[in-house]
Amino acid sequence: MVSRIQGRTHATTGGIQARVAGFFGFHDRASQHRGKQMMGHTERHAAAGSGWANGTGQRMKGKGHSILGAITGSRRRQAKGNAMGNVGQVRQNINSRF
Secondary structure (H helix, E strand, C coil): CCCCCHHHHHHHHHHHHHHHHCCCCCCHHHHHHHHHHHHHHHHHHHHHHHHHHHHHHHHHHHHHHHHHHHCCHCCCCCHHHHHHHHHHHHHHHHCCCC
16 A cells, blocks of 8 residues: 555655765665655655545545435435535545645
């Protein structure tokens, strides 16, 4: 499972290690560490995309509950659907920044 925190950690450590290796003249090692840094960035962006997609699914499911609640006259189900949709919207907003 991809993680934004783990991706950020790999990107940061890879960047620091690449700078230190380059400073001391170990250019082949610096290149390896830059690869680790790029993998960290990729993992972070993949996690954000996954979170955004999950938020979209939650919004759709909430919209379905809301519509079904409106059709059947169940205010409770409609309110639950609206709440699910709002949570999905928040998840999308959080994950769209990265």
